[in-house]
Amino acid sequence: MPQHASLSDIATLKNDAYRAQVEQDWEQAERLWIRVLAAASGQDTDAIKALQMIAVKRNAGTIPEPAQPPKPPEAPLPEPKKDSEKVATPPVVSPQPAQSSPVSSPLPISTQTPVQQYFNRSRVARSARRIPLIDQPLASQQWTRQKFLKWAGLGSAGLVTAVVGREVFKGSPLSEPQPPKDSFSVAVAEPKYTQLTEEVAEGLPLWRVDFETVTVDARGQVTERFAKQANFFKKNLGNGVILEMGKIPAGSFSMGSPDTEKERDADESPQHTVNVSSFFIGKFAVTQAQYQQLMGNNPASFKGENHPVEGVSWHDAAEFCTKLSRQTGRTYRLPSEAEWEYACRAGTTTPFYFGETITSALANYNASYIYQSEPKGEYRQQTTEVGKFSPNAFGLYDMHGNVWEWCQDHWHNNYQGAPNDGRAWLSEDKEAPRLLRGGSWFFNPRDCRSATRVSNVAGFRNLTCGFRVVCVASRTL
Structure with a gap:
């Protein structure tokens, strides 16, 4: 993986990965998400969640095994598309320090649509340098804005293997029930x-x-x-x-x-x-x-x-x-x-x-x-x-x-x-x-x-x- 890929390159990859996921081209989506993960030094939660979902679907037999096992790409990242050619994806915010109080869990992966999977934990951009195009790192680590800026640079593609091995294939919380649907809105007096x-x-x-x-x-x-x-x-x-x-x-x-x-x-x-x-x-x-x-x-x-x-x-x-x-x-x-x-x-x-x-x-x-x-x-x-x-x-x-x-x-x-x-x-x-x-x-x-x-x-x-x-x-x- 080249070391000079820009945030715009990563955003383009995420656009393409999301599009492949929505079109249910799971093999292509998997390849693209792995490239995103490599480019983001293994710290992109969108990629981790997407790869985790694909692994769960494959284990459940709902999607076929890939013709060949995906591997980290050796080709350079594509040139950034012109603004008129880009397909916008939900922006993401810079990470926050881990909270001492427990954080609620999202809907179980087995009940989420591909769109939910992509959007979960996404955030709109918080940084003037567009750092938010890379999602937050692992929640177990304490992060400052300065530390995150440093990590926004590209690192070793070997992190893909480490992160995928630790996060993607470790199993998913499939037993959590769906939250009850509530009334559409609180009743108030008619204007x-x-x-x-x-x-x-x-x-x-x-x-x-x-x-x-x-x-x-x-x-x-x-x-x-x-x-x-x-x-x-x-x-x-x-x-x-x-x-x-x-x-x-x-x-x-x-x-x-x-x-x-x-x-x-x-x-x-x-x-x-x-x-x-x-x-x-x-x-x-x-x-x-x-x-x-x-x-x-x-x-x-x-x-x-x-x-x-x-x-x-x-x-x-x-x-x-x-x-x-x-x-x-x-x-x-x-x-x-x-x-x-x-x-x-x-x-x-x-x-x-x-x-x-x-x-x-x-x-x-x-x-x-x-x-x-x-x-x-x-x-x-x-x-x-x-x-x-x-x-x-x-x-x-x-x-x-x-x-x-x-x-x-x-x-x-x-x-x-x-x-x-x-x-x-x-x-x-x-x-x-x-x-x-x-x-x-x-x-x-x-x-x-x-x-x-x-x-x-x-x-x-x-x-x-x-x-x-x-x-x-x-x-x-």
């Missing part, structure tokens, strides 16, 4: 809409919605219910496709997470006070109907007019905002990272705007994993229609899970030197990765926290990434 005839916003009539929010404890049990109000305006994009923009009041909040927050990341520090001006933000992530109406195409993998659009890059999202601004004569853009977190928290300081944890009755995420002491829930393995779950106190929906949401900002490793006025934090390097927030349908609850921040290159497209838009509020608001 009531009232048009405020004497008030306008951005030249459009203002509406008021009365709605209910809930708070849960660490067990995921609803402990409180609150009656709330929020104002918003509606914009008809044509053909009856409506965009609803919720008014966010000016205020200040503590951005980032406290040192005591469970499973937090160092890039969420230092926690700092940010003053935010009033603005309007989409009540929902941009839907496929809205995207189709404005852009003339629908790149989403999980089709549905009221499902969030995914498979969009930062550039695609920015172009949507530009077209919307031209059509309406108003300024639409992506939210700054600070605006996004302020809108998400809606006055809360807990890990989630629902409280100390979330459940699959509150959000769409990989509920095969738990965050506190809540039970495991339903892992839906796809997006859900927007607005199916309870809103936050600002009347916004799905800011935990469903799809990652692009923000304006470039990636920074922490908040040292971050602006405190809510504006986007941009880098002199215009090619620097861009921020995503909120988690998605296949990510663990820790990645759906209000403070979680990740990144990827602006041209990245993936079936977990969408966006919502901001309309800059008038000074009179």
Whole structure:
């Protein structure tokens, strides 16, 4: 295995391996995953899990034995494909130090689909250097960001044999039962809409919605219910496709997470006070109907007019905002990272705007994993229609899970030197990765926290990434 293969080369190999796996070309998938493992110095969990699944299937007789035993490749890695040729795969985050508390197990391998196998334990990119394209190393080791950067270089292909021998063929936890499916969402009072005839916003009539929010404890049990109000305006994009923009009041909040927050990341520090001006933000992530109406195409993998659009890059999202601004004569853009977190928290300081944890009755995420002491829930393995779950106190929906949401900002490793006025934090390097927030349908609850921040290159497209838009509020608001 050559020692100079780049992270882009590894990403290309993972794309091809995943594609072969989905097409059930198991022999080709096995060869490609072994190459990924070799290129990643034996530290790629996606490859380990995929090879483990293939071994289990072969032992069970559900797939044939290979014509020839796969062996570490001797040919050099392929040249990286051009951006236009790449098939995006779910990005992955940099590893975290091993937790002292036990970590919940995923669904048993025997009950998982190939897509589940590929997505389990995957994370969206956390590093400006795209280190997240390599998955986390063995959990038994303590890792710092600096140590991981060092290990991201290629090592000996002999690690393939060692890792495969130790991890892939050691057997699988096949007896764990499936978690029970829960009700689709927590029942809340039906929203009531009232048009405020004497008030306008951005030249459009203002509406008021009365709605209910809930708070849960660490067990995921609803402990409180609150009656709330929020104002918003509606914009008809044509053909009856409506965009609803919720008014966010000016205020200040503590951005980032406290040192005591469970499973937090160092890039969420230092926690700092940010003053935010009033603005309007989409009540929902941009839907496929809205995207189709404005852009003339629908790149989403999980089709549905009221499902969030995914498979969009930062550039695609920015172009949507530009077209919307031209059509309406108003300024639409992506939210700054600070605006996004302020809108998400809606006055809360807990890990989630629902409280100390979330459940699959509150959000769409990989509920095969738990965050506190809540039970495991339903892992839906796809997006859900927007607005199916309870809103936050600002009347916004799905800011935990469903799809990652692009923000304006470039990636920074922490908040040292971050602006405190809510504006986007941009880098002199215009090619620097861009921020995503909120988690998605296949990510663990820790990645759906209000403070979680990740990144990827602006041209990245993936079936977990969408966006919502901001309309800059008038000074009179």
